[in-house]
Amino acid sequence: MSFSVWLALVPFLMLLALTPGPNNFTSMYNGIHQGVLPATVGATGRNLAFVILMSVSAVGLGAVIVSSAFWFNVVKWFGVLYLLYLGIKTWRAPVAKIDESSSFSESSSSMLPLIRQEFLIAISNPKAILIFTAIFPQLLDVAKPLAPQFVIIGITFLLAEYFSACMYAYFGMQLRRYLSSAHWVARVNKAIASLFILAGSVLASSSR
Template sequence: MTFSVWLTMAPLLMLLSLGPGPNNFTAMHNGIQVGARKAVIAVVGRNLAFSILMLVSALGLGAVIVSSAFWFSVVKWVGVAYLFYVGIKTWHSAAVVLEEHETENGTKAKRGHQARMRQEFLVAISNPKAILLFTAIFPQLLDLSKSVPEQFFWMGVTFCCTEFIAAYVYAMSGKQIRRLIRSPKGLRNMNRGMGSVFVLASAFLATASRI
């Protein structure tokens, strides 16, 4: 892949990454809870899931999932159920006293890196829209006169990098929201708001189609 082709492709992938979706909402939520740095670290889980989905698409299995109503529905409804679960769990999160979870550098994580990575992974791997992206959009960016595996590899690496950037943008916005929360009531309202976002995301995912 030439540098000029990459320069054309990278902004498009950046725009795709910046689009609102379940994983970016997860990054925002983590940014609110534990700060931008830890939220971005959690994106390792998201990119692991996307790497698996990209490999599946490169092997042609993604096209099977997209063309099969049954398998597309299986992936979709698993994703819907998980996002709904995350939404309800977030809604009912206890409104603890904020000072108990703060240090001079910010907010302590009530969960470790692995738990946040696992959440990002599960949200990403159960989203059929990601399979559609890698199956329907990535091939359109390929130059069939050149090595396809090499191009797919660099597109994948670029996309994973743009996902880190997008997550940072959403996590920073969450961090700014977090600074406005200074009471248990505010934390409770914040949790309910983010819980509603996840439930709404599950509703949008439920409307996903193969077209």
């Protein structure tokens, strides 16, 4: 893949990563409550899931999952239930006002739950498999070796996902200055919870 071709693909992959969705909503929520760095590190979870899904797609299993009604629905309904669980959990989360001057915990133990959460959201989204099985192959030049191209596109996409997580987390952290009362914290939590529930509902109504 030439540098000019790669450069032309970057904006597309960036827009793909920046599209609002459950993982980006999670980064925004974590940015509010944990800070930009922990939320961005948490995106390692989604990228681990994407590496697995890309590998599955590369060996042809992704197409099997997408074409199989049974396995597609298994993945889909796991994702639906997990998103609804996150929505209810976020809606019912304890509410306290946020001190904008308070520091964030950046220990590895505090980031592991964020990584796990992002991983479960991404791995249970059959639409992510569809991206890697239907969209990525269209970006490849069949006249050249496919494996190196797939790796380059995959790495670029993962970096775009980190950038997206950082942007959503930064936006979330900027909201902290407006969350000086428990009332506003509750409203933002419920808004993000509603986005999780909406995403779960959209996923539930999706088909192959």
